[in-house]
Amino acid sequence: MDLENQKRVKDFADKYGAENLVVIVGASEGEAAGLAAETVTAGDPTFAGPLTGVQLGLKAYHVVEPEFKAAVNEEVYEEQIGMMEMVLDTDDIISEMVSIRNEFCKF
């Protein structure tokens, strides 16, 4: 994850409390989604950014996951994201996200 974005996540976790934050990612691949999720839960696995070794354990979801879809307006989702369900490997993305959450999410 971009170093500046890591810094913002860390700052907001400090400001609002990790239990009050939710991170939503829009990565195009399972690997990238998993990497983003791991960064905001277990810490930056590439040791490059401010979240290196910082275990925020935040709740992180990808937009194609059923929990996100259920929480937002159906029409807006269809208009903004719907088409990408034919493009992205949604199964791969969902399985990565679920696996990271199960292992590292604290909330």
Place this chain on the structure above:
Amino acid sequence: MSLFNDKKVIVIGDRDGIPGPAIEECLKGTGCEVVFSSTECFV
């Protein structure tokens, strides 16, 4: 609704997936506050 109610949300979009602003559109009216939104680009 329960996922976002009263939560602060950080959006990390992807230029080749779903960009930040598109995700923000979906979050309108869900009871959360988007405190930060960005779109990443890896190419």
Place this chain on the structure above:
Amino acid sequence: MTFPVIKGAGYALVHTPDMIIHNGTTQTTERIINPESEYLKKINNHLRSYEEVVKYIPNQVYIGNMKPSDLEGYEMPWFDKVGKTDERFGKFGEIMPQDEFTGLMKMSDVFDLVLLEKDYNDAVKAKLMVHPLFKEEAASMKDGVEIEEIEKAVADHAEGLYNNGTLIGCVKRAHDVDSNLTAHILFENLVVKASGVLAFNNLIEKNNINVEDIDYVIECSEEACGDMNQRGGGNFAKAIAESCNAVNATGSDTRGFCAAPIHALVQASALVQAGVYKNVVIAAGGASAKLGMNGKDHVKKEMPILEDVLGGFAILISENDGVNPQIRTDLVGRHTVGTGSSPQAVITALITDPLDKAGLKITDIDKYSVEMQNPDITKPAGAGNVPESNYKMIGALGVKRKDIERKELLNFVKKHGMNGWAPTQGHIPSGVPYLGFAMEDLTAGDFNKAMIVGKGSLFLGRMTNLFDGVSVILERNSGKTEEENTVSKEVVKNMIAEAMRGFASQMLGEE
């Protein structure tokens, strides 16, 4: 309407292994944040040789020795496969080794900022004196300097130039105080200028163009040259034109992140079609900052670092010649301020809006040239297969519009798309790599229409959160010029006379 045509294409790659380490931002950032990292220790073991880089199949495609469709015959990864060609020089251009390029940087420098060690300088000069494009200029290359002078300069703010791990030169800063004339900035600017010069010269040479016929150049890379009072003043275009002896040309720089080449293509086409200029070149060199961008992932996966080349291209747009593919300036797609950022809105604006205007279906375009990043580079880095993703998005929109059925999606991708082959040099893969091949596909080949698409991540510059993109359709030349299509005055007079006779006889009839 008489449309302008694509009259020529030139492409160049430069192998720059030492620049990965010293100038690629992934590596320079790592040295600041994590100087003891395992990655930095391992890099040297993952650098490819010049011979490997020349043989690398996507690079052979880039310079025109192989075609994009040839990539289908090789299973990925490609870096360990042998292709059918392995020549340094190709139909559209060449792959230059690092040492010659440092010589080219020196020849492109008109302010004595580039110093090369004297023996190294002599060796490089000798090599360039047998290069078909640079032999005359190289003959007047100045002598190099003692290594101590270079070491002193590097210790005092100059940016080092390295070859095979050894310091062989440097780029000095141009001013003691001006933060926009630092050695770092001048290094990057000389890199983009020199690689632009290489591509431009290849365009002229490979297409038998008379360089004195060029009247305008648009440079469309992503660098900025200027000083502290005008950080991005420009004008790389004119600097490149000068270096290439385009004595009748002026030029300007167009910026648009990765979408810039297509903006430049549309602008060049408009200038030619309007009769302002007859021959406009759009050109850009490469970015040293992007070298090794995904290097960490490549090393982690025990692969060579594949982002080890700078890219460059130069395309000539000219008046309609009745032969070459015409640029349909009336069928331009654009992502506007109001388009929105959802993938659906973006693809609609770029792809289907111009198609709808022309009454065409998504399947009426034989090939789409989108962001043609080499997936051999991007897939191991978790960045996916960018061209394929784009094709799937176009196909997905086609499914939503009912141009194609859902089950035909993957077939659409195969038939109307291509494997990516261009290096991840930002603007370099954006639509333009296909133009040289389009010239053949749309003349001697079987295709009738191609769409060239560029996209830009403007948000990276922090001035807007917006996305950007432009597209344009190319089509087979109809072979007719405007004179043949124009109705003559004589014919018009006869038509009026006929109409009046008819009217008169009608009036007589009514009485």
